[in-house]
Structure formats: structure tokens, C-alpha cells
Amino acid sequence: MNTIEIENKYMVNFTEKTPLSFEKGHGVLVHEENGDEYLDFTSGWAVTSLGHSHPVIVNAITSQSKKIIHGPNAGLTYSPARAKCLLALANILPKAMTKVFFVNSGAEANDAAMKLARKITGKNKILSASMSFHGRTLATTSATGQPLLRNNFNLLVPHHEFFDINDYAGFKKKFDSDTAAVIIEPILGEGGVHIVDKDFLVYLRKCCSDNGSLLIIDEIQTGFYRTGPAFMSSEYDLNPDMITMAKGIAGGFPFGAVAVNDKVAAKLAMGDHGGTYNGNPLGCAVAASVISFMQENNIEDNVKSQGALLEKKLLALKNEYPFLIDTIRGKGLLWAIEFRNKEYATYLFDKALEKGLLLNLKHGVVIRLFPALIITTEEVNAAFDIICSIVKEMSVECVDL
Secondary structure (H helix, E strand, O other): OOHHHHHHHHOOOOOOOOOOOEEEEEEOEEEEOOOOEEEEOOHHHHOOOOOEOOHHHHHHHHHHHOOOOOOOOHHHOOOHHHHHHHHHHHHHOOOOEEEEEEEOOHHHHHHHHHHHHHHHHOOOEEEEEEOOOOOOOHHHHHOOEOHHHHOOOOOOOOOEEEEOOOOHHHHHHHOOOOEEEEEEOOEEOOOOOEEOOHHHHHHHHHHHHHHOOEEEEEOOOOOOOOOOOOOHHHHOOOOOOEEEEOHHHHEOEOOEEEEEEHHHHOOOOOOOOOOOOOOOHHHHHHHHHHHHHHHHOOHHHHHHHHHHHHHHHHHHHHHHOOOOEEEEEEEOOEEEEEEOOHHHHHHHHHHHHHOOEEOEEEOOOEEEEOOOOOOOHHHHHHHHHHHHHHHHHHHHHHHHO
């Protein structure tokens, strides 16, 4: 069987794929069908938070699947696996987030949050950041601040407008009495790892509170200890009205959730939302196990220590090669190297593949680094030995690139 030929023949490809076929993985290492080994510094786009095939996840799937996978009458019955997941989330969510409902992806979480915000407030407008990414449904595409992702569609959901992060005056021009919600990522991950200032987020909170608008914090990429704390909302004491979650919540199993405060919960009614697979026992069992492991094993400490090591190495690299690297930015285990032109970024991406290191290339000039949260010092050093050797090689050849 030729995996690549079959996928190319029968599958709709919306993106150009790297011609590699991975059959198995463990921790931060993955293996092609031919046995070649790679160090994964993408964690499936911040999804495999505990690395590949972590025993906690394997055991949760095995154990729960032997009991029940999907509830009778879907979500209209109760589930001990769901109850356990709710308790696990209650232990790490900001205290103001008192209620949760489940979905199957980040896009679903954001779609539901915006729909419910309009219902609760009776207002229309949703404001989001330029270069944001909130999903691929029609509503979340409409809320995504990247024209390249929006402009291919003839009909978008109306009443979506955009502002630049950390631009107070620009935001104030867009924010008005018809604003139902502001949805924002604390770090614009897909947009290139652009960090929103804490003071600006606090300002958004005040504007929303004063106007009867809702503040939705999209923690789909930053949540579950990706930047250090369980949620950046907690670290910044933002008290949002809703938090959307997915990616690292279940370590690779498709799962998502929306947390809301008492004020929002009180205005939701039967029939406002639902879904066949939402809160299914298998997904809940996996998520509960992942969250419990993160807490019990102080994953926050590892993210902070390895993140500090990443930052130190990245800054040293920029200082040595400022004519190649424009900026370094990030937090915890979510970082970006922005090169001065596309040729440099592509060179690093391609050469890293040849040397067995998987990176993520965004917007032509950005290399995004977001490994599994269990990564060790030895693995960080191994990745940077490869990166440094390539950048050094690039510095010699840059005239020709």
C-alpha cells in the first residue's frame, strides 16, 4: 500500500502536504512507515500536549471503550465519565467559570460562544483581532482576522469587524452599543505568535463590562498549560464571560469545551445549543485523564523551565544572526522565529526536515515552535543543535538565498 498515492487520489487536499507518512509515535518522537525517526516540535499544532501515544491517554481510551463509548440518547442521559471531566476542569478553570458545556473542536467552541453571545445580549456585532484565527466554520471564518482565509467565500456571517491588538484608539472606533462580544486569543498563535498586552486585555474587559458586551477568551491554543499557567485568563485575572477550549484538553483526542460564568449561565435556556457527540463518555474520559496527569505531575513547572530554556536559546540565536532573524516572541512552550525573508524561513524548514526535525512554517517568514509539554532538556537541546547548525549554514549561504 502506498499511503501518499492513496491519500492524493481519494482525499480532498485543501493544503499542500509534506510528503511524509507517519505510522507511530511516542513522546516527542514520531516514525515514518519506513522507520525514519523525527523529533516533533509541532505537537500536531499544540494538540498532543502529553506527546504521542502517552500511556495515560492509551489507558483511558482502552478502559472507557470497554465500558461505553457513546451514551444512549446521546447527551440526554448522565455519564460518570462526564462528571469526572467536569470535576477535573473545575480544579483548573478560573473560579468565575462555574459552568461548562462540551463540543468536539475549537471551531465548534468558538462558533457556539459567538452564537450564544448574540442571543444573550440581543446585539449583533462581534469584534475580533486582525491576524486572529478562530476556526473554519462559516461563523468562525467570518471572525478570523486573516483576509486570505475569509475572502474565498461569497457569503460570510455579517456584523464581524476587526481591530489591531494593543491599539486602544483603533479598538474604540469599532466598539459600540451594538457589540455583542469581543473574542480574542491572548496570543495569536496561528497568526504568527503575536502576544496581546495584559493591559490591553484588561481594557477589553472593562469596555465589555461597561457596555453590556461579553468578553470571550479563546484559549484553544494557549490553554492547558501551553504558556505556563493552566489558562492565561487566570494569570491575568481577566474574569472573562466565556473561555473556549480544545487542542491540548485531550492530548490528541478530538474534544472541546466552553466555560461560562454565572451571569452567562443564567441566560442560557434549554435548546440554545447541543450536539450528538458533545460530552461523549470516551472523549470525557480522555480529557479527565489528561488534565489530572497535568496537575499531578506539575506540568506547569516543566513548561516554565523548558520555556525559559527555549527563550534563552532563541534570543542567543537572534543576537548571533540579527541579519537573518527579525524577531523572537513567545511564552512558555509557544514560540516564533520571524525571519527577514521567506527564503530564510523556508531554508530552515526544509533543512530541518532533512535532519529529522519537524517545524511549523507560517505566513512565509515565521517558524512556530510548540512541542509537547512533557519535553525534556535533552530534547530541547537536540532540537536546537539542529536549528543552530542550519542557521549557521544559512548565514554563510544567505547571499545566495
